[in-house]
Amino acid sequence: MIKLQNVNKYFYRGEPREVHALCDISLTIEAGEFTLLSGPSGCGKTTLLNAIGALDGIDSGEIYLDETEIGSLDEDARTTLRLNELGFVFQAYNLVPVLSVEENIGFVMRLRGFSDEEIRRRVLEVAALLEIDNKLKSLPNTLSGGQQQRVAVARAVAAKPKIILADEPTANLDSNNSQILMNMMRELNEREGISILFASHDELIMHSVRRVITLNDGILINDHKL
């Protein structure tokens, strides 16, 4: 479903402080996978996620999402692609402060033009799964960190993207909350068949996933299925 071929990415290209952030990365991620991107800080995890998420360009190689080559798209097409095919969860929960939990979860669906009825039904469904259905009318800043991150996950999941890209989703959570979040994402992955790709150096996550891809200094050094 997602295929990377010889992807290279540099920062400060041509300058003395040039960083080769991704070196010749080739990999494939299938639908329904639950994958961890691991490696030490600065190894290129975020860079890789941003490339797959059409948020940042690459210098050479190709990234295919199904049949679409992401690099060839312009900014507007990338925005549409992100909206329709991808889901994002960030380290900071990044919810819209003026919208209620319910509206935050339905936001992406609304942008995609789902009907009010569909949105309402789906929001209830994912909120129940993520156990935030009693907070639907609250504003985000009245929620705990763990709850906010679950709202962010719900927002990403609600519109049923092909893949969710999550960059350090548990970094701001304590181990207990991290565990809860991971279990729920695992459940979503199994029930809905949504492929999820994490970047994290959290040992805990290691136990929940089914595949671990390890980077070091921009090089893919290990890829094994558990």
Next chain:
Amino acid sequence: MFKFALKNILFYRGRSIATFILTFISSVLLILFISMQDGSHNSMLKNSLKIYTGAIEIYHKGYRDIGGNEYLIQDTKSIMEKLAKIDAIEAFSSRYETYGLLSNGEHSAASMVAGVSPNKEMVLSSLHLALKEGKFLDENSGNSIYMGSELAKKLKLHVGDEVAFVGGASDNSFAADIFRVCGIFKTGLFEFDSSVSFLSRSYFDELMYAKNRASYINIKLKNLDDLDRVNSEIVRIINDKNLESLTWKTLMDTMVEAMEVDNIFGYISLSLFLVVIFFVIMIYDFINISSRIKEFGVLRCVGLSKKNIFALLFYEIFILSSLAVVIAAPIATCICYYYSINPIVINGIAEMYRDYGVVSDEIPFSFSIPTILWNLSIIYLLNFLSILYPYFYINSFKPIEATRHV
């Protein structure tokens, strides 16, 4: 998006209130200022139009620049017949103006003496309303003369006194007569009051051999807004290359020019004021949006398009400015309307603007819905312009950079 915009407005209250108040104030002030400016200009024009100048006047070419008997209109009657067919004309009449010497014993003064049709002048001008003593002319008033107050003072004349006249008739012969003062008028236009006097045409024409001749024909319209249309109709119907038909805009071009200059200064100071207001609105917008860069970044990562962002900002400003305008417009309209009926009185203003023909201390506001509407569109337009910079500012960040923005 609309609902989202509404929530943003309610959430970011400081910015909303500031935008609302500034828009409100600028709407009201703009409407009142323009209304007052237009109103006072209109009243100046109206006053001088009312007193003597016609909305349109027909001359023989050359009369206005050179003057003299060669440039009189020779066949007044046929022109008048043609004018009678034009619907938009309320009234018209011919005037015969000449300069002569008036004397009372050892006092004498030059005067413009005009032969007018008293009944028609009652409709065309407000000469009869400027009456101070005695009475106005009528069709059979014979050698009665109606005289400006300052001129009468110079000549030491009172109602009922006799005054000698010497001048040149329209055939260049010598004309002299004795007139009797029937009335004295005061318009407040100093030049006019100190040099002009009137006689009934029926009598004066005999004296001046001016039957069927005229200095010009003076026309009043039913609706002054029709000015240019009617003028071209007059030119077409009269169809005489030797005549020219001029509107008050030309007749009073110095006055109109002065008003235009006045308008320009008014607009400049007003624009400065508006620019300041909208910079403030923009700054509020900008601060608000800067604090939301990260939020916008996330939303753009998630799939919010530039179009969505524009729509969002647009709705926000649209709701705020509409609210302000909807409240401001009726208030300003009522104020304009009130002052258009009950003019503000500023003592001494007539003195200041005497040269313009202002004869009262009242400043009536003009009340014109189209003017109010274009004023409001300007406010809207400026409000919409104020979101452009913040919009481009948001989009100057790549989504992923924006999410890291603090």
